[in-house]
Amino acid sequence: MLEEQKSYYEARATEYDEWWERRxxxxxxxxxxxxxREEIQKVEAVFDMAPLRGHVLEPAAGTGNWTxxxxxxxxxxxxxxxSRSMIEKNRRRIQEAGLQGRVDYEETDLFCWHPRARYDAIFxxxxxxxxxxxxxxxxxLLMASxxxxxxxxxxxxxxxNGRLRSATQGTSRLNDEIELRTLNDGRTFRIVKRYDDPEDLAKRLERAGLDAQVGASGEQFLYALAFSPS
Structure with a gap:
């Protein structure tokens, strides 16, 4: 299943931004x-107040909207x-913004990755x-470490849930954790897709030893800011 999920995101790289940009x-x-767009702005306002400075790690960065x-x-x-294709799109986005000297890229299996440094922030x-x-x-726990x-x-x-839940088209639920996704060319892939409740996510973050604040932008997005002990 996880290998199929990796293949899905490699194949989806060319069309991923259609979802984010509502095209x-x-x-x-x-x-x-x-x-x-209004809810994205609300989330950005929350993150604007967070200490996302210094050396930031971004696992599963995709095409680079948040990079x-x-x-x-x-x-x-x-x-x-x-995904190599995701990294290539991400790199082009950063180059077009003239910021390439501030981003390092690593193509890696996130299910096997272990940190070689400690970071000021992780997104x-x-x-x-x-x-x-x-x-x-x-x-x-790995992220906290x-x-x-x-x-x-x-x-x-x-x-x-929410009125904008239909924002991801071409999907069907197979069970609580598995979703069937369809690409523009008709290919289908099974991927893991869960939805965490705010209270459950807060408890998970606290079990990882982090002081967590979890909130919602409205109907669409869930966000969390969690801090390691000083």
Missing amino acids: GRYDLGAEGNALW LYLTRRAEKVTVLDN LGFWISHLPSAVLDPFL ALKPGGCLAILEGQR
Whole structure:
């Protein structure tokens, strides 16, 4: 299943931004798209207040929408991703912004990765929902161990319900953890896709030894800021 998920994101790299930018089959109409952008701005306002500075780690960075955000604030960003095509798109985005000297890239299997340094902050955008529930707690412990004292772990995910839940088209639920995704060319892939409740996510972060604050932007996004002990 996890190998199929890796193949899915490698294949989806060329069309991923259609989802984020509400284009093509992801277009929600004028009102829906405006709500989507409004909630993104609310999330950005939260992260603007967080200490996402110094050396920031971004696992599963994808095409770089949040890499660009982080690079404009941090001294250095280290990007990790399993997909070579995602990394290539990410690199082009950063180069076009003239910020390439501040980002390092590592193509790696995130299910086998272990930190070689400690970071001022870690950003996880739409990643932990693709981890099987049995893997999530160990992964959060790993992230906590990679933070410097007082470091910040920032998390962004989609919410389980809400009017904009249809924002991901071409999906069908197979069970609580598995979703069938269809690409523009009709190919289908099974991937892990879970939805964490705010209370459950806060408890998981606290079990990892982090002081957590979890909130929602409205109907679409769930976010968390969690801090390691100073």
